[in-house]
Amino acid sequence: MSYVQIDQAFKQYADSTVLKQVSLQIEKGELVTLLGPSGCGKSTLLRSIAGLEKLDGGTINVNGNDISHLPPQFRNVGMVFQSYALFPNMTVFDNIAFGLKMRKWPRKEITDKVKHIIELIHMSDKASSYPHQLSGGQQQRVALARALVTEPDILLLDEPLSALDAKIRKSLQIELRNIQRELKMTMIFVTHDQEEAMTISDRIFIMNGGEIVRQGKPEDIYASPKNEFVARFIGSYNVFTSQELNCMTGHSFKSGNYAIRPEVMELHPHDSLSEQQKSGMWISGIIRNMTIRGNVRRYTIQAQDITLWVDELNVPQKSALDEGLFIKVWLSEDECNLLE
Template sequence: MSYVKVKQLTKRFGSNTVFENIAFTIEKGEFVTLLGPSGCGKSTLLRSLAGLNQVDAGQIKVNDKNITNEPPQNRGIGMVFQSYALFPNMTVEGNIAFGLKMQNVSKENIRQKVANIIELVELKGKEHQYPHHLSGGQCQRVALARALVVKPQILLLDEPLSALDARIRKHLRQQIRDIQKELNLTTIFVTHDQEEAMIMSDRIFLMNQGEIVQQGSPETIYTKPINEFAASFMGQYNLVSAKKAKDLFGIHVDSKVAIRPESIYVREPGRVYGSHVSAPTLVTVKSHQLLGSVIRYQVTTQGCELTVDLLNRSSERLLEPGSELELMFNLNELQPVSAA
């Protein structure tokens, strides 16, 4: 039996419908990410699950209990915000203990629980410091500890890493995932960052304009986009019309096809390619970007512009604008996509 069940959930602000008839299930201990562009409804959906926004229709069940009309404090849900939302006049210890005090937990139990959670989030030695003495990453760990210490049924994370620099983000997202696995905590995470979603999730719910347009494992969402939006949002997919697909790949299709930049190869003289690889196509380099271990080329051929990612083996591999090379396409990686 699914741990979280959402049925026909609808939320409106006046005449604006944010989402309508949203439905999904989540298993216990699963890490699910709501991924999508700004304004797609993902944060409003998260806040509706938390009870911070009242829904206009539908039902939310957790562990077979209907919590649709329960106040936030009775839902057994912990939430971490992008803005930390810490009490500036309380120490790290005081911030973390706040929820336990509201539950009338004994002082001795509070002391023990807070000490345990401080160790879990690696804040030992910071117990008596105030938020203004902490870094952004440390403040976010305090917010995480405060949500975890009350042992919520579900943990909701609303873009908690977006205000942090890249190095701290990478460390903290791994720490969150490790803690989530250790506690077997059902978690719903909101982000607009595709890489973050791919790394952290068991499943991704890809949202656009108030709808979940596709859901599945990170691998499925990335390698098998269901439509043009999914293909364009999940990376640098090349979208090729049916007519161009016939010219470039020698195939007959009724819709556009998507191909990933890393599924396009430079022809190597003397190498024998299998039947899953297309015949060579001559292209002209338009520009290039050095992305560390990858060189990203924009190339043109037959009136079509493509993005090609090649492994950066040495600086000698950099091809200047105007250079010509022969490309081959992995036909097994072609993915037909619908317009909507």
């Protein structure tokens, strides 16, 4: 049996089913992410594990114990909320000590433990500050420390970084991952940001419409999205029907939908001779738009009536191609992923 095992979790609100017989297994020390768009049921699943929502069906086992019907205070799970939910009337120290006080730890041990965890999050100088005296990033670190200090069986994180700016978010992602590895803590992280999920997760569960539609390691999911929803959600894949591909490339593809990563295609000038030198498929088109996405240039190409995206590394040695330019797009047949 896995460390965390959820079987057939089912939840319904009035007419809508939020969780449709969701099952998943998580091993001890793993950091997994529930990834999906708003309303897909990821937060409900997380809250059900915490005991903040009651399941209408199914079971939740953690460390061999069925916690499905226990109230939140007896589940021994930690949770970090999107809004942090720090207690405004308590200092950083008292916020972190709260869980230990509720568990009736001796005062001396509480002090030692809280001091240790405050050091771990590098906030020793802020121990007597109130939440409103801290920045967003500091508040989130306190919320994390408060959840970790009770040594929960699992730590649940409900979009904990979404309210922070990009720079702090990225540094906290790394910090969170380091803390998780150091403490070997089992964590379930909820986010709708696919980049964040890719950065921090051991495994990703992609949810849509109350179901898990794909699960696996980040690299596997990205390389092989398997279905159209995942392809579109995970990495702005080009998704074409076989007819569209046939029309653009002149090849004959098996019937179905195909996903193609924007970065596996290459752009060549229309009059270049590379077509004769390089085997593969060639698509003729015109550049309609180009946007800079940091280290990548994204071209929007129109090939006949079909629009496709091509990503190119943004390096100074290679200047950007102009809008309105006729080009040829090279594509390998191996990079066309047939979707289920």
